[in-house]
Amino acid sequence: MADALTDDDVDRLFHALADATRRDILSRTMRADQSITALSRGYDMSFAAVQKHVTVLADAGLVSKERRGRERLVRAVPARVRRARELLSRYESLWRERAAGIEAILAADDSVRGTARST
Amino acid sequence: MADALTDDDVDRLFHALADATRRDILSRTMRADQSITALSRGYDMSFAAVQKHVTVLADAGLVSKERRGRERLVRAVPARVRRARELLSRYESLWRERAAGIEAILAADDSVRGTARST
DNA sequence: CTAATATTCAACCAAATGGTTGTATATGAC
DNA sequence: GTCATATACAACCATTTGGTTGAATATTAG
Numbered sequence: 205m206a207d208a209l210t211d212d213d214v215d216r217l218f219h220a221l222a223d224a225t226r227r228d229i230l231s232r233t234m235r236a237d238q239s240i241t242a243l244s245r246g247y248d249m250s251f252a253a254v255q256k257h258v259t260v261l262a263d264a265g266l267v268s269k270e271r272r273g274r275e276r277l278v279r280a281v282p283a284r285v286r287r288a289r290e291l292l293s294r295y296e297s298l299w300r301e302r303a304a305g306i307e308a309i310l311a312a313d314d315s316v317r318g319t320a321r322s323t
Numbered sequence: 324m325a326d327a328l329t330d331d332d333v334d335r336l337f338h339a340l341a342d343a344t345r346r347d348i349l350s351r352t353m354r355a356d357q358s359i360t361a362l363s364r365g366y367d368m369s370f371a372a373v374q375k376h377v378t379v380l381a382d383a384g385l386v387s388k389e390r391r392g393r394e395r396l397v398r399a400v401p402a403r404v405r406r407a408r409e410l411l412s413r414y415e416s417l418w419r420e421r422a423a424g425i426e427a428i429l430a431a432d433d434s435v436r437g438t439a440r441s442t
Numbered sequence: 443c444t445a446a447t448a449t450t451c452a453a454c455c456a457a458a459t460g461g462t463t464g465t466a467t468a469t470g471a472c
Numbered sequence: 473g474t475c476a477t478a479t480a481c482a483a484c485c486a487t488t489t490g491g492t493t494g495a496a497t498a499t500t501a502g
Binding site: 211214215216217218219221222223224227230231234235236280282285286288289292293295296298299301302 | 330333334335336337338340341342343346349350353354355399401404405407408411412414415417418420421
Binding site: 358359360370371374378392393394395 | 477478479480481
């Protein structure tokens with residue numbers, strides 16, 4: 205994916221994942237494309253509620269809706285999930301860089317102290 | 324980390340990440356522990372607002388607050404970020420499993436067709 | 443053409459959210 | 473001991489969210 209994600213894009217992405225129903229919809233559509241009606245059978249809420257969740261996922265780019273006659277098939281967009289995962293990996297990188305910085309300082313310190321001790 | 328995350332834990336985790344200010348706080352505290360006052364200098368909002376964001380991150384387990392005299396140092400919890408990343412990796416795995424299933428079916432289909440053609 | 447099915451969206455409601463202001467408490471500096 | 477600084481939290485407000493109900497539209501089946 206060529207385009208960078210804006211802060212709003214990322215807001216939507218993680219917001220879409222911040223709900224158990226939406227995560228379940230994502231799981232199911234990762235396994236197989238499904239219509240909204242088929243999806244809604246799996247949840248104890250109104251059709252409109254499931255429809256809203258699908259819309260949130262679509263706005264976040266995590267799924268797309270493809271028309272098949274009167275049905276819309278909800279199709280997962282794995283590339284977007286990978287994108288979210290990459291964002292999190294970057295936060296982890298920040299930590300590793302910080303840890304690496306600390307080790308470098310300690311290594312320098314040990315060298316100085318080693319020299320001092322050999323006196 | 325030994326404990327599994329509940330759906331509510333995961334809700335909080337991704338909800339905490341669904342805001343640009345909180346993601347920035349996470350970035351900064353990944354690089355260095357900081358007091359809330361120090362953090363709040365970087366945002367154009369009231370101290371209480373930043374305080375609230377830090378609380379959301381803490382409730383999600385992404386940071387901890389460690390007391391240093393009158394200050395609280397906000398410390399990132401990289402293990403939690405890794406956890407969120409692992410959750411996303413699992414969704415990606417679902418897709419790969421699906422793709423692998425499709426390839427297996429196609430391979431079997433090709434074998435049958437190959438045999439038929441050799442007649 | 444009509445009926446059934448699938449989907450979209452508006453309007454509504456209660457709860458949650460993000461930000462502000464102000465008060466209270468705890469700790470450190472002097 | 474007082475003052476300054478740092479933090480926590482309540483109360484408030486506007487907006488957003490998650491769910492419901494109902495009406496409208498599009499497509500398929502008969």
